[in-house]
Each structure stands twice: as structure tokens, then as C-alpha cells.
Amino acid sequence: MGPIIVVFNAVFDVLTYPFSGLQPLWGLCFVSVICGIGLIILFRAASPQEAIARIRRRMGSQALGMLLFMDNPSNVIRLAGGLLWSNFRYLALVVKPLLVIAIPFMVVYSQLEARYSRAPLGAGQTTTVTVEFEDLPARDDLEVASLSGLDLIRPFVFVDTLRQVSFRAVVTGGPPRALSVMGSRLTVGRSREGAGAVHRWEYDDSWSVLSLLKPWVERVRGDSPRSPVGGAVVLPDARYHVLGGRWSWLAVFLVVSSATGVVGAFVLKVKI
Amino acid sequence: MNRRDFLRTAALAPAALAALKLGCGNHRPAARRVIVLGIDGLDPQLVGKFAREGYMPNVSRLLRMAQISPLGTTIPPQSPVAWSGFITGRGPEVHGIYDFIHRDPATRSPYLATSRVQGTDKFLNLGKWRLPLSGAKVELLRKGEPFWTSITSQGIPVSMIKLPVDFPPPEGRARILSGLGTPDLKGSQGSFTFFTDDPRSLSDDTSGGVVVPVRDYGDGRYQCRIIGPENTMIEGNPDMEVNADVWIDRVSKAVRIDVCGSRAVLGEGEWSPWVRLSFDAIPGLSSVSGIVRFYLKQTTPHLKLYVTPVNMDPADPALPISHPDSLSRRLAEDLGPFYTQGFPEDTKARSRGILDDREYLQQAMIVLEERVRLLDHQLQRFDDGLLFFYFSSLDLNVHMFYRTIDPRNPLYETTNLERFGTIVRELYSKMDRAIGMAMEHLDERTELLAISDHGFAPFRRSFNLNSWLAREGYASLGSSRSMGRDMFSATDWSATAAYGLGLNGLYLNLRGREEGGSVDPSEADAVLRRIKRDLEAATDPLTGRRIVSRAYLTSEVFGPHQPPWAPDIVVGYSRGYRASWETTLGDYPEEVVTDNLDPWSGTHCVNPDVVPGTLISTVPLVIEDPRLADMGRSIAGLFEVPELPPGGRNVFESSG
Numbered sequence: 001m002g003p004i005i006v007v008f009n010a011v012f013d014v015l016t017y018p019f020s021g022l023q024p025l026w027g028l029c030f031v032s033v034i035c036g037i038g039l040i041i042l043f044r045a046a047s048p049q050e051a052i053a054r055i056r057r058r059m060g061s062q063a064l065g066m067l068l069f070m071d072n073p074s075n076v077i078r079l080a081g082g083l084l085w086s087n088f089r090y091l092a093l094v095v096k097p098l099l100v101i102a103i104p105f106m107v108v109y110s111q112l113e114a115r116y117s118r119a120p121l122g123a124g125q126t127t128t129v130t131v132e133f134e135d136l137p138a139r140d141d142l143e144v145a146s147l148s149g150l151d152l153i154r155p156f157v158f159v160d161t162l163r164q165v166s167f168r169a170v171v172t173g174g175p176p177r178a179l180s181v182m183g184s185r186l187t188v189g190r191s192r193e194g195a196g197a198v199h200r201w202e203y204d205d206s207w208s209v210l211s212l213l214k215p216w217v218e219r220v221r222g223d224s225p226r227s228p229v230g231g232a233v234v235l236p237d238a239r240y241h242v243l244g245g246r247w248s249w250l251a252v253f254l255v256v257s258s259a260t261g262v263v264g265a266f267v268l269k270v271k272i
Numbered sequence: 273m274n275r276r277d278f279l280r281t282a283a284l285a286p287a288a289l290a291a292l293k294l295g296c297g298n299h300r301p302a303a304r305r306v307i308v309l310g311i312d313g314l315d316p317q318l319v320g321k322f323a324r325e326g327y328m329p330n331v332s333r334l335l336r337m338a339q340i341s342p343l344g345t346t347i348p349p350q351s352p353v354a355w356s357g358f359i360t361g362r363g364p365e366v367h368g369i370y371d372f373i374h375r376d377p378a379t380r381s382p383y384l385a386t387s388r389v390q391g392t393d394k395f396l397n398l399g400k401w402r403l404p405l406s407g408a409k410v411e412l413l414r415k416g417e418p419f420w421t422s423i424t425s426q427g428i429p430v431s432m433i434k435l436p437v438d439f440p441p442p443e444g445r446a447r448i449l450s451g452l453g454t455p456d457l458k459g460s461q462g463s464f465t466f467f468t469d470d471p472r473s474l475s476d477d478t479s480g481g482v483v484v485p486v487r488d489y490g491d492g493r494y495q496c497r498i499i500g501p502e503n504t505m506i507e508g509n510p511d512m513e514v515n516a517d518v519w520i521d522r523v524s525k526a527v528r529i530d531v532c533g534s535r536a537v538l539g540e541g542e543w544s545p546w547v548r549l550s551f552d553a554i555p556g557l558s559s560v561s562g563i564v565r566f567y568l569k570q571t572t573p574h575l576k577l578y579v580t581p582v583n584m585d586p587a588d589p590a591l592p593i594s595h596p597d598s599l600s601r602r603l604a605e606d607l608g609p610f611y612t613q614g615f616p617e618d619t620k621a622r623s624r625g626i627l628d629d630r631e632y633l634q635q636a637m638i639v640l641e642e643r644v645r646l647l648d649h650q651l652q653r654f655d656d657g658l659l660f661f662y663f664s665s666l667d668l669n670v671h672m673f674y675r676t677i678d679p680r681n682p683l684y685e686t687t688n689l690e691r692f693g694t695i696v697r698e699l700y701s702k703m704d705r706a707i708g709m710a711m712e713h714l715d716e717r718t719e720l721l722a723i724s725d726h727g728f729a730p731f732r733r734s735f736n737l738n739s740w741l742a743r744e745g746y747a748s749l750g751s752s753r754s755m756g757r758d759m760f761s762a763t764d765w766s767a768t769a770a771y772g773l774g775l776n777g778l779y780l781n782l783r784g785r786e787e788g789g790s791v792d793p794s795e796a797d798a799v800l801r802r803i804k805r806d807l808e809a810a811t812d813p814l815t816g817r818r819i820v821s822r823a824y825l826t827s828e829v830f831g832p833h834q835p836p837w838a839p840d841i842v843v844g845y846s847r848g849y850r851a852s853w854e855t856t857l858g859d860y861p862e863e864v865v866t867d868n869l870d871p872w873s874g875t876h877c878v879n880p881d882v883v884p885g886t887l888i889s890t891v892p893l894v895i896e897d898p899r900l901a902d903m904g905r906s907i908a909g910l911f912e913v914p915e916l917p918p919g920g921r922n923v924f925e926s927s928g
Contacts, residue, residue: 126545128528128535139523155524155539161491162519166528168537234535239587239605246587246601 005212012111025240025252028116032253035108036260039101044270047097052271055093059086094272106213114216116249118199118235121171121189126153129188130166131181131201131231141226143182149174150188164231184227187218189235203229304717306910307651307710308660308903310358310436311703312351312452313667313876314724316342316886322700330708331888338720339892343885344899345726347824348776348842349876351452351667352386352414354725354885355436357901360416361919364838365830367416369437373774373856374837378787380760380858382773384461385837386453387412387439389591391504400507401554408504410440410591419904419917420446420658426913429657433650434643436662439614441595448595449603451662454614456581457551457562457590458501462613463581464621467496467518470574480620486518486575494518494575498531500551500582501560501590512551512560522572529566538568543634546609548585561585563609565638567631578626580635584612607649610642617668623870629692632672640665640702647706651713658907663706669699670728674874678730680848682867707888714890719910724885725900731875733812734852734868735819735845736861737772743864744806746770760858766790769799770840772855775877777839778803778823785836800825800840807843812865819865821846821879844879851877891924898923 015034019027062083069075121127131144136158142165146152153168169188171177177188187198203220211217220228239246247255265272319340322328331340346354346363348371356367364370374385390409395402414437420430424445432438434451441448456462464481466473475483486494500512516531526539529547536544544566551560562582569576584590587604593612594600604610616639622632640663647661673695675681710720738760741747748767760771765788768781780796783789791799804823812819822844826834829842843851853870854861876883887898891910895902902920909922916922 128537130528130535155521155526155537157519157521157524157526157528157537159492159519159521159528161493166519166535166537232535241605246605 005215008107008111008212009215012115016115024116024238025242028112028240028249028252029256031108031112032256033260035105035253036257037264039105039257040261040264040268040270040272042101042104043097043272044268046100047271048093049271052090052093055086055090056271059083059090062086110213110215112249112253117238118189118216119238121177121235123171123173126168126170127188128166128234129169129179129231130164130233131186131228132162132164133182134163134225134229136160136163136165137182137226143180145180147178147180147185149177150179152179169233181228181231182226183224184220186220186228186231188233199233199235201228201231203227305654305656305713306658306719306721306907307654307713308658308907309707309710309720309722310355310660310662311666311706311722311724311886312436312662312664313670313726313728314703314722314886315670315727316340316884317727318696318700319886319888322697322704325697327697327701328704328707330704330711334707334711334720334888334890338888338890341887341889341893341898342727343723343887343903344897344901345876345880345883345885346900347829347880348844349726349878349880349883350775351725352437354900355452356414356416357899358723358725358903359414359418359435359437361419361901361904361917362416363830363901365834366919367414368835368837369414370826370838370842371774371777373777375773375777375779377779377782377785377836380771380773380786382857384453384455386414386437387455389455389459397507402505402507404504408591412438412440412442414438416919417917418442418444418446419908419919422908422913422915422917423658423911426911428911428913430660431650431654431658432660433646434662434664435660436614440592443595446595447599449599450593450612450614452614452664454584454593454612455591456613457560457584458499458582460581462615462618462620464618464626465496465498465579466621466626467494467577467579468574469494470576473574473576475624477624480618480624481581481626483626488520488575492520494520494577496577496579498549498564498579498582500549500562503551503553505553505558512553514549514551518575518577520571520575525571527568527571527575527577536566538566540568540571541631543567543638548609549582560590561588562590563612565635567627567635569627569631578621578631580618581613583609583616586610586612603646603649607642607645610646611639614664615668616664617672619668619672619872622672623872629673629688629871633669633692633695636665636669636672644702644706644709648709651709654713658911663703666699666703670696671874672871673699674728674730675871678732678873681730681732681873682869683871683873720888720890721903721907722886722888723900723903724887726876726880726885727883728874728876729847729878729882731850731868731873732848733814733819733850734866735849735855736852736859736864736866737778737843737855738858738860739862740807740810740864741768741770741772741803742860746803747860749860762860763858770803771858772843772851773858774839774856775851776843776845778807778841778843780840782840796840797827800827804841807841812849814865817848818846819849820844821882844881845877847878847882849878850875889924893923894926895921895923 016027062079065079066076150169151172156165156167158165175190179186186201198218200217201220202217240252323331346357352369352372356369360367369385373382375382388411392404392406394405424430430446432448435448436452439450439454441450466483467486469487486496496516496518497513502509503512516529519528529536532549534547538544546563549562563585564582565580567578586600589600617636621627675683675687676692677696707722746769748764749762750764769791770780772778780791781789782791807820807823810819824842826838826840902923905917905920906923908916909925
């Protein structure tokens, strides 16, 4: 699974690379447009286009029939029943293609969540870092140091009940911004410009499908039993200026990709 | 130059320059840009003193090309009244603001004079849920036409940033961010929360905030409930709340605060950055956003955690705090969250001993730094028109630290003067730096004005107006045991002729206006004149000095027809005296005059002649006695608009 994740990360790195010098909104819109086109093409390939066209024509005629025979209640009831049944048949026809496109959608969702849901930390900004251990080290044994782009601020708060240590880090440069905790390297925020923002760490010695869907989680690499087993960093939510509002990345993605999908369906003559 | 010389020069300079201007017959070109700094509480005597001593170098430099003059304030010299006069050019008889606090004549219960929030009464009931069918109504109670409408009508841009007495900002062409008078998220003027497991800190006093007991259940976690606004979507309007998990580390003397998906680490003596809170009205569907800062006062032996009042989130305000709505959002995006409540300095927490002088000052400096960043942001983007920018910091901090420059204040001896003895001077220096920032944007077509609504006087002795009225036979108490209770609970209204409420207000218990009023309208004038005479003769038994310099009959000062919420007498206290805090709430303490033992040691709620404001202007003055209410018309005149606002005089043009 590891190489697949690397490939996905690389594909999205390439897609967003031309926009790395611009506001993140542009990269997000571009990816949303590509996804809208891709998903509509995938929908066409996975769906019975002829059957959908037929059922849509039938639904149209049933609706028209109801309008024409408004003075005949028995006909209206019969046509309404037929329309309801046609709706069920239409939904049955689109279930399969929707399930097919749900798989790439989840991957896209994860990548975009990692890249666009959190605002990057600027120089001078402070964040709170929490590291979790299997066994909380003694205070004198705790080894935490900045590797790049960060200064650590004392005090360190030991939460015995949760086996966690929390502290503040102020951004001084980077990316990359990284810490060493008991010998393990932990990335804070974006590992490099354009890449996903790491805001959780988990200790995991095996790759799985779930790893594919959580690109914002960094796998802790540490062989020592003293290594952290997890943690998190607080990154601010990102909001985007669109039409005078402050939109979440998901709202931008859904609106732009849906609009692209509708236009794409019209141009490519896809029955949806 | 000593103080007397300075004031003499300040007084003579306008006339001299006016003569020079008339003699030369020159005419200044219409200003392209006017910057107005509204510095609440800037005292002309203190400005002169600190400028002479070299602590206000920018003002000294500015005075080489500008004038300084005392600026007449209003009756009473309270900020809401004075700034309403600035906005409208008129007095309370037009703008309707007579005091910080007005009272409902029917119930005698006080309410905030400047704005009112009314919830909707149309709901769709779904079990315990009530879905509102219309929005809540927020009403600005200040009336009158703002002076800037004559400027914006000419297409000249106007920005009024942190404008007092303008919540909610009215529709119009001006960009407005509300200042003084803007409530916190709970609708109060600022209500802090103090979490502690120290039983000695607990108190029934809820003025300015609440002390909430918490406990550690053994796992190092305190569950702290932060109370938000009322949830009008549930029957009974229960308070909305969020839970903050506070994990304590007594070895490190620090805490971790987990709240609303956010996490903050704080050591003792540290302030957190702004933390966003989301109060759920209907979980998953509707929420209200607020912002707070935490201050960790102590971890051991007891937790003491202070939380600021929940401010409206400027990025997502629950009520309109700016016009257009997007203004506060854009400022929040550029600058991050900032204090939106009108009284951002938490003076109540200091007065109640929740914060000490050092801690209060830290919080006040956070406010000031935010405000200076906001000023810089606005100045950098100011191309054309009028920019008004308001500072509250000087006013509120001088209120709290006047005792450091007043050796006759009862708290002077116990204040740490080594540490805080120069704080008033430092505050003036900080205002000087703000003036310097504005000066950097001066050019040949830019004018700069710095104005204040009033100056300052010492507040050494508290006058219990209601107790005095009772002693003089104008008020009657049911029994002496009733004394000391708030809100007139002790009063026998059938035998009471007058009562005090608010900072300067005195009201007749007038039949037909007040519920259960005892004074017949035909006797009202005579009773009022008797009270006025007796008030002006009242002396302090300790010093023998007159307590009230002048009592103003409202009907004489503002005209015979006043609205029912207007006081009948505005009490102009002598220097050193002010209405006690108990008076503002309708209480009857046993003594009539007491020492003021509150850190709130400076005041301006006295006779207006004692506390004029300050005007520093790069435009020469042609009037010797400028008043704050003249400034709107004068500013509009700088843009040579065809029709000047009706109120006030143009202090820059001899034709007025």
C-alpha cells in the first residue's frame, strides 16, 4: 500500500504545483474542476447511459401526462404511481456508477482535506503540540528538540491520565518544520510547500487502506519503546473568500466540481 | 513653559491664528484626507504637562504646525453623551442619550442607554424547540442624523473605526466598526468568568463577572463550563455553554485547555491567544461563535483561571458590529481576532480583586496593542476622505490608575508607586506614538485632528446621593434595616420625592410618569429647585468642601419638553467627588460621603467645566471656545461639502 500512497501524493503534488505560488483557492478550484470532469467521465463509463436516457424520457412523459390529464383523477393517480416507480428504477440505475465514483472521491477528499482544510502556519505564529506515549516518560527523561523551523516554548504540560505531553512551538522558518521527540522525527504542518498539512501522528508499523484515506496523519518512525505512539498539532481552519462569504474547502469543492460536472455532462452529452 | 503658560498659550493661540488667517485672507484648499483620532479621556492639562516634560515628542512636533485647545464637553461629561454630541452636533434633547444608564419610569429598572436587543416573539414550537420565524431586533437608541451623511452624500469615503455609541451601525455609505456600547456575546457590557477551587475566592457578587467553583476529581482535570448567550431556540431560554477541559500540571505550574477542538498551553502568569468558542443552539444546525482569552493566575495550591468576557467573533459576529457586515470579517482575516466589546479593558475584574494591577495592565496592554495594529492597518489603506479612529485605552486605564498621580487618593499610599507610579505618563506616551503614526501620513492635503470627549479629575470621595436624599427628607425608607439593598428595595415610594440612578442622574418621583409617583406635576418645579439649592449647598463633613459644584435642571439646560427617560437634574459634582457605585444601582448606604476605596480612582462624571476635552488640530481654529459637538460640522466643512450638517459650529471658518 505504501507505494500507492506515494503515487497518489505525487499525482496531487503535480496537479497543484502550478498554483503553489498563488492563493490556495486557485489550486483548490483547479483540482475541483479536474475532479468534476473526471467524475463525470467515470460516471458515463460506469453507468447504463441508454437505460438512463430511456427512464428519463419515460419520467418526462409521465410528468407531462399528469399535467395534460389534470381533469381525470384516475389517470393522474395512475401516472403519479408510474412516476414514483420510474424514480425508483432511476435510482437503481445510478447506484452502481455512484458507488464506483465514491472510491476515487474518497481519495480525492482525503487529499484535499490534507492540503486545504488547514491554514498554514506563518512565521511568528504559535501552535500547540501534543505527543502521546505508551508509557509517559519521567520529566527529566523527556527529550524534545526542534529539528527545523520551530522554537519550543516551555513549560511542558504533563497529562498523566492521558499519557500525553503538550507544549507550544513558534514558527521561525521552513517548511519543513520538524521536531525530534525521544529520537522520533515529527513533522509539524506542511512538510513542504504545496504538500499536505500533517496535524496528527500515529504509530503504525503496517500500511493499510485507512492510511490511504488519512494523508494528514504522519506515521511515527521509531524503534525505541520510548518513542511516541501518537499526537497532534493544532492548525487553524482555512476559510476561503468566495462571493463575499467565508467558505470551507468542502463547500468550494462541492460547488465548483458540481458546476463543472453539469457543464461537462452537457458538453460530453452524458445522461445523469 | 509652566502649566499656566501652556494653558494660556493654548487659549490664546486660536484667536491669534484666527486673526492672522482673517488678516491674510487666505483660504485652505479642501482637504483630500482628514484623519481624526478620537482619544477618549485625553486631558488637556496632562497633555501639556507630558509634552513639556518631553514624554510626548510627537505632540510637541505636531504643535509646531498645529494648535491645541481645550474642547468643551457636554452636560453630563460622560462618553456616551459626549460622543453622541460629536456624531450629531446636538445635545441630549435631540440624540436622546443623557447618561450611560437610563431607567424605565414604570419600573425604575435601569437599562443601557445606547442600544437595545429585542428577541423575536414569533416562533414555531416543536416540542422543547422553538424555531424563530423572524430575527432578533437590535436597536440603536441614539437618535439624530450623523454628521458624515453630508460627506458621504458627496461621494467622499468615510470610515469610522471603533466608533462609540453606534451599535448596531446604521445603514449608509460610511464604513463603520462599532466601539463603545457594543455588548459582549451575553449582551452585557463585559462579564468575565473566574474558575477556582479556592473557597476563599467565592463570592455572591456578580457585578462584572462571576466566580465559578470547580474541582479536580483526581485525574488532573477541571471541567469548566463557559456560559454563553441565552438559547432562544429552547423553551425557557437556557444559557448556552461550552465545556473546557483544563488539565493541570502542578509541577510545571501550567495547564492545558481543551475547548471546542482547540488546545492551548498556559504557564502561570500567561495570557492565551484568542480561542474561538462555538455555542450550539441546535447541535449540528445552528451555533453562535464567540472568542475568549484565558489567563492562568495560579495553579497551586489552588487553580485560578480567568476567562475574558465572551466577545463576539469579528469573523462571524452574532449581531451586526460593522457596516458593511463584511468589514469586521475582513479585519479579522487581516489582523486575527480582536476585542469587539465596547469596554475591552476589564476594569471590573480589577475592582473586584480578580486581577491585580500588574495583571490588569497586561490585559489592558493587549487591548492597546490590538488597537494600534488596527490603526496601522487602516492608515496603510487610507487613500481618500475621512478616517475616524477611536481609542478607549487611555480613558479606562486613567480611571484605574489616577490614584498613582493623586497623592490625596485614599489608595495612593497602598499602591505600588515604584512599579506603577509612571503608568499614566506611559499611557500618554503610547497615545503620542499613535498620534505619531497618523502624522506619518500627513501631507499638504491631509489634515489631522486629535479630539477627546472629556478630561479627568480625581475621584477621592463617593457621594451616596440616595442616602443624602433620605437624610434631607426627599426619600423615605421602609425601615433602617432595609438600607444597603440594591434597586430601591428599601424605598417607600409613597413618601419619596426623588431618587438617584446612573452616574449623574436625579429623577423626581413624578405622579403620572413614575409608577406610584408621589410628586404632583404642579409642584415639580418647586421641588426640583429646592433639591438643586440643597444639593449645591451640601458639604463633605470630613473636608467641609462643597460636594456638588452645580446641579443642572434638565428643563433649563435642554428645554422644557424632555422624553420620559431623561433625568430631571444632572448633578455636576465638584472636583474630587462623584456618585458612589451604590448610587448608580439605587442603593442607600448608611453614610452619605465615604472614601473611594475602589481602584477606579479617576473620573469625569463631574461638573463639565472641570473636565474639558482636548483638541489638537492642524487646521487653524477661528473660535475660542470649540466644543466637541462642533467637530462634526467642522470636519464636514474641511471637505467643502455644499450643505453642512445643521448641528454645531464650524470652528475652522469664521462664517461658522
